[in-house]
Amino acid sequence: MLFPENTAQVQEIIREARKNGKGLVPLSSEPPHFHGASENANAETVCFSAMNRIMKIDRRSRYVRVEPGVTFGTLIPLLAEHGMRLNLPFLARAGKSVTTSALEREAILIPKYQYDYPDPLLTVETVFGTGDVFRTGSAAGPGTYEQNKADKVLPWGPGTIDYLRFLSAAQGTIGFVTWATLKTEILPSASRLFFIAADNVGQLNSLANALIRKRVPDECIILNRENFAAAFANDLAEEEKLRQCAPWVMLCRVCGFDRYPEERVDIYSRYVREACAEAGLVAETEYPLLPNLEERIENMLTDCDRRETNWKLRLGAQKELVMAAPPSKTAAIAEYISQHLPQTGLSVQPQVQGRAFRIECNLRFENAGEAEKYEAALFELAKELAAIGAYFDRPYGRLSELVYTEPQSLDAVKRIKKIFDPDGILNPGKLCF
Amino acid sequence: MSFSDQVYQELAAVVGERYITRKDFILAGNRAKTPEMPVAHPSAECIVCPATTEEVAEIVSICLRHDLRYLACVTGCIPSAYASGPDTVFMHLKRMNHMEINVEDRYAIIEPGVRHVQLYPEVRKHGLSYAAAAVGPGGSPLVTYAVTGGDNHVQYGASRPCRYLLGVEMVTPEGEILRTGSLQTDSGWFCADSPGPSLRGLVRGYSGNNGKLGIITKCAIALDQCKGPAEIRREGISPHHKMFMDGDCSRVYVFNYENIQDVCDAMLALGEAEIAATVQKYFYLPLTLMMTDSANDFFKKWEYCKKTVPMPLVVHIATQSPEEREYEEKILFDIVHETKGTRIPRDLEMWWEEHMDYFMIVTRLQSVLRLGGSWFPCKASAESVQHMCDIGESISEFIYDFTDTGKIFDAPENYQIIPMEYSHFASSELLFMWDRFNPDGFKNMMEFMAASSATDAKYFYHGSTSSGYGPSAEKKGKLYSNAHIWMEQIQKAFDPRA
Numbered sequence: 001m002l003f004p005e006n007t008a009q010v011q012e013i014i015r016e017a018r019k020n021g022k023g024l025v026p027l028s029s030e031p032p033h034f035h036g037a038s039e040n041a042n043a044e045t046v047c048f049s050a051m052n053r054i055m056k057i058d059r060r061s062r063y064v065r066v067e068p069g070v071t072f073g074t075l076i077p078l079l080a081e082h083g084m085r086l087n088l089p090f091l092a093r094a095g096k097s098v099t100t101s102a103l104e105r106e107a108i109l110i111p112k113y114q115y116d117y118p119d120p121l122l123t124v125e126t127v128f129g130t131g132d133v134f135r136t137g138s139a140a141g142p143g144t145y146e147q148n149k150a151d152k153v154l155p156w157g158p159g160t161i162d163y164l165r166f167l168s169a170a171q172g173t174i175g176f177v178t179w180a181t182l183k184t185e186i187l188p189s190a191s192r193l194f195f196i197a198a199d200n201v202g203q204l205n206s207l208a209n210a211l212i213r214k215r216v217p218d219e220c221i222i223l224n225r226e227n228f229a230a231a232f233a234n235d236l237a238e239e240e241k242l243r244q245c246a247p248w249v250m251l252c253r254v255c256g257f258d259r260y261p262e263e264r265v266d267i268y269s270r271y272v273r274e275a276c277a278e279a280g281l282v283a284e285t286e287y288p289l290l291p292n293l294e295e296r297i298e299n300m301l302t303d304c305d306r307r308e309t310n311w312k313l314r315l316g317a318q319k320e321l322v323m324a325a326p327p328s329k330t331a332a333i334a335e336y337i338s339q340h341l342p343q344t345g346l347s348v349q350p351q352v353q354g355r356a357f358r359i360e361c362n363l364r365f366e367n368a369g370e371a372e373k374y375e376a377a378l379f380e381l382a383k384e385l386a387a388i389g390a391y392f393d394r395p396y397g398r399l400s401e402l403v404y405t406e407p408q409s410l411d412a413v414k415r416i417k418k419i420f421d422p423d424g425i426l427n428p429g430k431l432c433f
Numbered sequence: 434m435s436f437s438d439q440v441y442q443e444l445a446a447v448v449g450e451r452y453i454t455r456k457d458f459i460l461a462g463n464r465a466k467t468p469e470m471p472v473a474h475p476s477a478e479c480i481v482c483p484a485t486t487e488e489v490a491e492i493v494s495i496c497l498r499h500d501l502r503y504l505a506c507v508t509g510c511i512p513s514a515y516a517s518g519p520d521t522v523f524m525h526l527k528r529m530n531h532m533e534i535n536v537e538d539r540y541a542i543i544e545p546g547v548r549h550v551q552l553y554p555e556v557r558k559h560g561l562s563y564a565a566a567a568v569g570p571g572g573s574p575l576v577t578y579a580v581t582g583g584d585n586h587v588q589y590g591a592s593r594p595c596r597y598l599l600g601v602e603m604v605t606p607e608g609e610i611l612r613t614g615s616l617q618t619d620s621g622w623f624c625a626d627s628p629g630p631s632l633r634g635l636v637r638g639y640s641g642n643n644g645k646l647g648i649i650t651k652c653a654i655a656l657d658q659c660k661g662p663a664e665i666r667r668e669g670i671s672p673h674h675k676m677f678m679d680g681d682c683s684r685v686y687v688f689n690y691e692n693i694q695d696v697c698d699a700m701l702a703l704g705e706a707e708i709a710a711t712v713q714k715y716f717y718l719p720l721t722l723m724m725t726d727s728a729n730d731f732f733k734k735w736e737y738c739k740k741t742v743p744m745p746l747v748v749h750i751a752t753q754s755p756e757e758r759e760y761e762e763k764i765l766f767d768i769v770h771e772t773k774g775t776r777i778p779r780d781l782e783m784w785w786e787e788h789m790d791y792f793m794i795v796t797r798l799q800s801v802l803r804l805g806g807s808w809f810p811c812k813a814s815a816e817s818v819q820h821m822c823d824i825g826e827s828i829s830e831f832i833y834d835f836t837d838t839g840k841i842f843d844a845p846e847n848y849q850i851i852p853m854e855y856s857h858f859a860s861s862e863l864l865f866m867w868d869r870f871n872p873d874g875f876k877n878m879m880e881f882m883a884a885s886s887a888t889d890a891k892y893f894y895h896g897s898t899s900s901g902y903g904p905s906a907e908k909k910g911k912l913y914s915n916a917h918i919w920m921e922q923i924q925k926a927f928d929p930r931a
Contacts, residue, residue, distance in 0.1 A: 062857060115591075134914045135914045138815075138816045141912045142890065150894070154817075158913045159638050354539075389621065403618050
């Protein structure tokens with residue numbers, strides 16, 4: 001395993017690999033690893049744990065710039081000291097790389113801040129498979145990193161190409177990212193968390209759509225009973241108690257900021273209650289399945305998962321399937337999964353201003369030796385879900401067989417790969433490469 | 434190979450005789466030059482009007498086979514929309530004007546021939562809206578979103594079109610049909626990004642490719658919930674009309690500032706508080722032009738406007754309840770007080786209120802600009818609000834050499850800064866005008882642009898972006914991570930004639 005400490009060393013590693021025809025796979029997060037993108041038997045691992053500098057925290061223009069080794073566990077409290085927060089994934093592992101999470105288009109919790117799929121990722125520096133360093137968006141120039149007086153936050157370009165998108169969800173096959181700029185938001189001064197219970201996901205899906213298009217909620221996530229219990233319990237006994245929740249629960253948090261925060265929270269709470277009433281639902285601020293559960297959940301929604309055992313692994317092992325869908329198809333997809341794999345945990349998260357949803361299906365089991373069996377079951381399920389509109393834009397493992405079937409786009413993405421990694425040394429064999 | 438009767442017949446076989454022509458008077462109407470550009474456009478050999486993506490693909494294949502140039506055009510607003518050499522087939526895409534609105538998933542599928550004047554009213558009927566660039570009602574939304582730039586006046590509470598471009602269908606320079614985003618796997622139009630490395634990166638970056646990497650024949654654009662009143666009452670007929678944003682949830686305020694850094698503080702504070710629907714520091718010269726009907730009328734009002742609103746900050750509040758409006762107004766007035774802004778005279782503020790619909794904000798501006806003389810934009814860029822305001826401040830270093838000598842119109846503060854995504858970023862544009870009858874006008878314009886670039890170079894400001902291909906882009910590309918090299922490689926990979 002190689003441990004570069006700076007961009008120049010990453011360049012050197014890639015140039016050397018080109019010369020020797022060796023494959024390289026990037027690794028930025030601490031274990032456990034769920035998707036297998038950072039495991040490659042045909043490549044040497046380049047571990048970015050030593051590149052863990054927080055390069056800049058800018059409160060005025062609301063951004064942070066970090067190297068790939070910086071984890072959620074480290075960054076969240078530091079940002080809070082500056083009165084800021086990240087648009088977090090749901091219970092990200094404390095050891096998860098902030099950069100990788102954004103690069104891999106992980107679902108975020110606050111859709112009103114997400115204008116486009118790569119958001120909150122703004123700009124990156126990358127070393128392509130050619131060994132060349134490149135900076136995206138307004139970080140590109142003018143001049144060197146030090147000379148360029150811009151805040152380096154504008155995601156698009158340079159020029160007429162959106163290079164950031166070539167790197168997004170690419171599993172390190174186009175370039176190795178050596179730093180990333182991410183959007184940050186103001187830490188709320190006041191907040192109120194609502195629990196909205198429902199018998200079916202469709203009701204909550206529509207409610208989320210109605211609220212988010214008006215920019216009412218901050219954090220917003222819909223969980224089925226299995227994932228609600230697994231995520232917020234600290235042990236199996238608590239899980240049993242939390243399984244008394246409704247079949248589906250939506251968590252919706254409204255916030256106020258520096259100026260008249262309570263007033264904003266009151267106005268927005270009224271909007272939540274009105275929308276619920278219109279949908280025949282009730283927004284509760286208490287959910288007394290466990291003592292102080294409300295406070296626990298609010299804290300967990302605004303932090304990463306710092307528990308010793310990740311919630312997905314409490315039984316021993318898990319396999320997951322992640323997909324996107326438009327609002328009109330989300331409920332049908334979630335219901336289909338529930339019917340065909342009733343024991344599965346489901347998280348349904350509105351994204352990009354509520355114009356799409358991410359559905360995560362978590363299959364937890366005790367015997368790690370059965371992983372292949374469950375993986376195969378999920379793959380079969382994925383094929384059926386694709387037929388009813390599920391979109392697998394993060395195609396880990398065998399999912400690439402499902403998505404790279406159309407010849408024109410397959411040819412186009414291979415041409416892109418050839419430009420930026422002409423010798424095919426970056427994470428060989430992944431995706432369609 | 435040159436254009437021939439045989440090629441004409443091949444093209445006619447694709448679209449039908451009715452949709453192809455080489456009549457002189459029609460060709461002449463499609464080589465018009467803009468008054469401020471001393472460039473004569475050669476005539477195209479023929480004009481062909483395809484109706485489908487497949488027809489566009491066939492036309493491109495024919496041109497490729499016979500080694501002919503081709504270009505696709507809808508609105509013809511810019512010089513690159515016209516033939517630039519001999520043996521050019523001109524594809525007019527006006528027949529491709531279908532649109533479909535998906536209300537639940539909040540997107541519209543549009544073809545290039547769809548105009549804002551068609552799409553916008555339909556979208557509003559569903560309580561939805563989109564970021565319409567300042568091109569007026571005749572502009573093509575597809576061009577704005579996928580082909581060119583797209584800064585707009587509602588981006589403070591929204592963003593640039595780059596953020597709203599979803600699935601795209603295009604014809605590559607090889608004549609193949611390429612689909613990007615969720616279209617790639619037949620999963621519909623809703624998602625911009627392809628599985629893994631996203632082909633959406635090819636379609637546009639900060640700006641579009643102007644067709645260099647393919648002709649966009651269809652795309653989906655994301656729609657937002659409409660902010661402000663559902664209906665805008667109107668009196669009179671454009672351009673002599675007034676509009677009224679009735680109701681208790683919508684208000685327009687205009688403040689004047691003395692210093693751009695104070696404007697910057699106000700924009701950032703408004704964004705942090707997440708209040709207001711529209712915020713912009715507008716240019717005062719077009720503002721005055723829009724208020725007038727003749728040159729005499731303009732000069733009467735200009736001295737007053739120049740003195741009274743040199744740096745206007747326009748704020749539109751659009752909330753869901755009167756209670757929320759009052760809450761936002763309270764914060765707005767606190768911020769304006771803290772940042773030393775002053776409310777402008779009510780007669781001027783009223784003009785804004787009655788003439789800006791905040792969606793198609795410059796429906797009249799385009800015609801007024803033409804009447805006013807020659808104009809050109811520079812500092813057309815985007816970055817953080819702070820960086821854009823720093824660039825705005827630097828304009829005074831070079832502009833007086835041109836305004837004091839009459840080379841350009843004397844309006845030194847005539848730049849706009851429009852925040853986006855609640856002041857996470859902002860775009861800027863310095864709009865300068867000159868007398869189109871001045872024989873040195875074009876030369877002066879070029880000198881002014883050079884002075885602007887020199888200031889950016891001196892401070893390493895992101896006042897423009899790297900663009901273009903080939904030798905002319907090399908000098909700039911070197912300063913932008915060698916972007917020109919990558920752009921050239923991409924073009925070579927997708928265009929066999931590059």
